Every structure is written in structure tokens, then in C-alpha cells.
Amino acid sequence: MSGSDTIDNPERRNFLGKITTVAGVTGAAAACWPFVNSMNPSSDVLAKATTEVDLSNIPPGGEHSVAWQGKPVFVVHRTPEQIKNAESSNGSIDPEADSKRVLKPEWLVVVGICTHLGCVPNRDPEGGWLCPCHGSMYDASGRVIRGPAPKNLEVPTYSFVSDNKILIGKA
Ligand code: FES
Incomplete structure (x- = not known):
């Protein structure tokens, strides 16, 4: 085989062209990988993407506030009466059935940020919330x-990992 074989043989020339292209693309991808990989969230950021909450310490009628992705999340253990009230209407300003907002009726999980201008609402005696900034009210389902x-107060993505534990941030 001589150099002129390659030049004169179009099939061989195509083959060599493809090999060169594949090698070039692979090399470029390998060179870019460290940069692309550095853009992935670090493990400590991923860890904060979820928050585990132990429900066993929250009595009926109680609320536990946790931080999730820099936001307050209210985890509420609703009483039978609060569940009844929440299920008796769909709300009026932003109608939504209570059943669409909970995984289990006795547990309500909502982001504790008022949907007006972002204040943190206070719990009221009825089992809802009152925003101290401009007076918005939310019911026992977190509906305005x-x-x-x-x-309505946002319901974050969450799941039950056991009967007494939820993981906020992962379905
Ligand atoms: S921020 Fe809550 S009512 Fe305005």
C-alpha cells in the first residue's frame, strides 16, 4: 500500500475522514467534560434540595416550621375539625379542592410565604394563617x-418515606 492508494481510493479516504471526525469529537467532549461537570450542583447543594421531617413530634393541631431551599415550610398536623372545614369548600379566590393539596388529610404541607408580596404568615386560632403585612388570610388548607x-400557599413537592416521615423536595 502506498500513499497514492489512499488518495486514489475514495472509500478508504471516507473511512479515514470518519475516523478523524470521531476522534476529534471524542477529544472535544473529553476536553469539555470538566467544565460541564463543574456546572452540576455540588453534593451539599443537592443535600439542601430535600428536607426530611419527622412527624412523630407534631401533635394534632400543631405546626412545625422547617427550612427547605431557603424557604419556610409549614408542616401541619390537622385535627378532624380542621380537616372537615378544609374539605367543606374549595376556597373562593383561587379555588382548589383540599384533596388536591394533601397526600394524607391529617397532614398539610405548604410553603410559608404569602403569595402577595412574600411575608411569612402567622398561624391563626382557626388553623389557617393571617399575613401580618397586608392582612391576607389563608384557610386550613392554605387557600387564600x-x-x-x-x-393559595404553594404546596411543595414531597413524599412520605414512612408513616412518620416526609421528604420535602422529592415526590
Ligand atoms: S405580603 Fe401578605 S398580604 Fe401582602
């Missing part, structure tokens, strides 16, 4: 029942 807040 008096403005100016336009939306």
Missing part, C-alpha cells in the same frame, strides 16, 4: 380566603 394575596 381574603386578599390582596392572589394565590
Whole structure:
């Protein structure tokens, strides 16, 4: 085989061209990998992406506030009466059935940030919340029942990892 074989043989020339292209693309990908990999979230950031909550210390009627991704999340152990109230209507300003907002009726999990301008609402004796900034009210399902807040309290993604434990941030 001589150099002129390669030049004169179009099939061989194509083959060599493809090999060169594959090697070039692989090399470029390998060179870029450290940069691409550095853009992935670090393990400590991933760890904060979820928050585990032990429910066994929250009595009926009680609320536990936890931090999740820098936001307050209210975990509420609702009483039978609060469940009944929450299930008796769909709210009015941002209607939504209570059953769409909970995984289990006795547990309500909502982001504790008022949907008006972002204040943290206070718990009221009825099992809902009152925003101290401009007076918005939320019911025992976290649905807005008096403005100016336009939306219900957000329900974060969460799942039950056991009967007494939830993981916020992962379905
Ligand atoms: S921030 Fe809550 S009512 Fe305005």
C-alpha cells in the first residue's frame, strides 16, 4: 500500500475522514467534560434540595416550621375539625379542592410565604394563617380566603418515606 492508494481510493479516504471526525469529537467532549461537570450542583447543594421531617413530634393541631431551599415550610398536623372545614369548600379566590393539596388529610404541607408580596404568615386560632403585612388570610388548607394575596400557599413537592416521615423536595 502506498500513499497514492489512499488518495486514489475514495472509500478508504471516507473511512479515514470518519475516523478523524470521531476522534476529534471524542477529544472535544473529553476536553469539555470538566467544565460541564463543574456546572452540576455540588453534593451539599443537592443535600439542601430535600428536607426530611419527622412527624412523630407534631401533635394534632400543631405546626412545625422547617427550612427547605431557603424557604419556610409549614408542616401541619390537622385535627378532624380542621380537616372537615378544609374539605367543606374549595376556597373562593383561587379555588382548589383540599384533596388536591394533601397526600394524607391529617397532614398539610405548604410553603410559608404569602403569595402577595412574600411575608411569612402567622398561624391563626382557626388553623389557617393571617399575613401580618397586608392582612391576607389563608384557610386550613392554605387557600387564600381574603386578599390582596392572589394565590393559595404553594404546596411543595414531597413524599412520605414512612408513616412518620416526609421528604420535602422529592415526590
Ligand atoms: S405580603 Fe401578605 S398580604 Fe401582602
